[in-house]
Amino acid sequence: ALRLVNRHPNLLILRTFSKSYAAAGVRVGFGFGHPEIIGRLRNIQNVFNMNVIGQAVGKSILAHRHAYEENHRHIKHERQRVTLALLQLGFSVTPSHANFLLARVPAGQEGSCWQAALKEQKILIASFPDIDLKNCIRVSIGTTEQMDKFLAAAKNVCMNVKRNRGMHKHEVNSHCFGNVSSNKCRCVVSYDVSNSG
Numbered sequence: 001a002l003r004l005v006n007r008h009p010n011l012l013i014l015r016t017f018s019k020s021y022a023a024a025g026v027r028v029g030f031g032f033g034h035p036e037i038i039g040r041l042r043n044i045q046n047v048f049n050m051n052v053i054g055q056a057v058g059k060s061i062l063a064h065r066h067a068y069e070e071n072h073r074h075i076k077h078e079r080q081r082v083t084l085a086l087l088q089l090g091f092s093v094t095p096s097h098a099n100f101l102l103a104r105v106p107a108g109q110e111g112s113c114w115q116a117a118l119k120e121q122k123i124l125i126a127s128f129p130d131i132d133l134k135n136c137i138r139v140s141i142g143t144t145e146q147m148d149k150f151l152a153a154a155k156n157v158c159m160n161v162k163r164n165r166g167m168h169k170h171e172v173n174s175h176c177f178g179n180v181s182s183n184k185c186r187c188v189v190s191y192d193v194s195n196s197g
Helices: 002-007 035-044 052-063 065-088 111-119 144-164
Strands: 012-016 029-033 100-104 136-140
Touching: 002 012, 002 029, 029 035, 052 065, 065 100, 065 144, 111 136, 111 144
Parallel strands: none
Antiparallel strands: 012 029, 100 136
């Protein structure tokens, strides 16, 4: 991509260390662009645009880049494995090249309900209140052990629907998920948000 900078003077290529280098809290990255664009950016940049810790972390990452390559391979492998497992559970998964997955939960469900059900099993994921993403969850790619625990918890949620399939409509009003009948596990669970049983 760097070769494009010479051919396109209006192009700016940015790279963050947040995702693939696991340095999200440090806020370090870099950019390449035509000298004219870089000059304009320098005119408006903050005097204190990077702190000493960020500089040290950035230098360390660049000096030990080979150590991060294994992490990149791991993330790619786990991302593919978890994607396939979620597809088998009835999710649709947006193709990703990042260290997380955006997955749409099975029809008729909300991501916030999945977030609550998984939190009960000590699994933390993100959901979104936005109307366009309310049926989605964000799953960060962790270690193989962490992803195994996530997948086991997701399967556990699926098992709960099988146990609760016979519920009547009035019995699920105080529950996060409704009842969906299907011969395939649709990952619908009856989850009592009142903690009354």
